[in-house]
Amino acid sequence: MEELIVAPSLLSADFADMAGALALMERSKADWVHLDVMDGRFVPNLTFGPKMAADLRRRTKMPFDVHLMTVEPESLVEPFAKAGANFLTFHVEATVHAHRLVERIRSLGVRPGISIVPSTPLSAIEELLPFVDLVLVMTVDPGFGGQSLIPSCLEKTARLFEERRRRALSFRISLDGGVNRTNYGECARSGADIFVIGSAFFSAEKPEKEVLAAREAFALGHADKSRRD
Ligand code: DX5
Numbered sequence: 001m002e003e004l005i006v007a008p009s010l011l012s013a014d015f016a017d018m019a020g021a022l023a024l025m026e027r028s029k030a031d032w033v034h035l036d037v038m039d040g041r042f043v044p045n046l047t048f049g050p051k052m053a054a055d056l057r058r059r060t061k062m063p064f065d066v067h068l069m070t071v072e073p074e075s076l077v078e079p080f081a082k083a084g085a086n087f088l089t090f091h092v093e094a095t096v097h098a099h100r101l102v103e104r105i106r107s108l109g110v111r112p113g114i115s116i117v118p119s120t121p122l123s124a125i126e127e128l129l130p131f132v133d134l135v136l137v138m139t140v141d142p143g144f145g146g147q148s149l150i151p152s153c154l155e156k157t158a159r160l161f162e163e164r165r166r167r168a169l170s171f172r173i174s175l176d177g178g179v180n181r182t183n184y185g186e187c188a189r190s191g192a193d194i195f196v197i198g199s200a201f202f203s204a205e206k207p208e209k210e211v212l213a214a215r216e217a218f219a220l221g222h223a224d225k226s227r228r229d
């Protein structure tokens with residue numbers, strides 16, 4: 001994956017001005033909109049549901065990267081598919097029949113993704129890797145923005161990158177949580193090709209410059225990694 005996908009997370013936006021947040025993402029030339037869906041059970045926080053996604057859908061053509069941090073994700077995939085999700089990612093810790101859910105998401109015309117929290121090993125998703133379009137590696141314990149990235153999660157990402165290469169698979173690798181200017185380079189060298197950025201984007205004086213900084217660091221980190229591999 002030569003190009004970086006920059007996906008600002010709406011969790012750090014002003015919830016009273018979500019339309020403004022979308023417009024800011026478009027002006028800043030970000031690539032995707034990351035929608036953090038929290039149910040107060042899988043994580044100790046609450047955000048929004050399918051109606052918010054549907055209302056936002058009418059205001060932008062940017063791809064929607066929906067991150068379900070909910071128990072029973074099965075009950076939400078169809079409403080979010082109808083709301084206009086392009087990618088739908090659920091947590092492997094939240095369901096027993098993950099393969100069935102991945103197939104269901106794809107049957108709804110949406111690209112399936114799976115996510116693992118920091119304490120979940122790669123072995124938990126090995127069987128699913130050929131069936132998904134995206135693996136979201138949480139680099140913080142999910143539930144809040146503005147936390148610090150856990151470095152061991154980048155080591156796990158590097159192993160996932162190797163696994164993808166060894167098995168000639170094509171899923172994208174996304175990092176989510178504490179991704180910012182202090183670690184864009186390390187994130188790129190771990191093999192990730194999607195950066196979810198919440199506080200780094202919305203607390204930036206010039207968010208468009210933040211997107212550029214991520215791209216530049218990715219290009220350098222990626223070139224460095226290719227040289228070393
Ligand atoms: C946390 C969410 C993240 C969060 C990232 O559970 O999944 O998407 O919004 O925010 P930052 O970049 O501030 O860590």
Ligand code: ZN
Nearest residue numbers: 036067176196
């Ligand atoms: Zn997220």
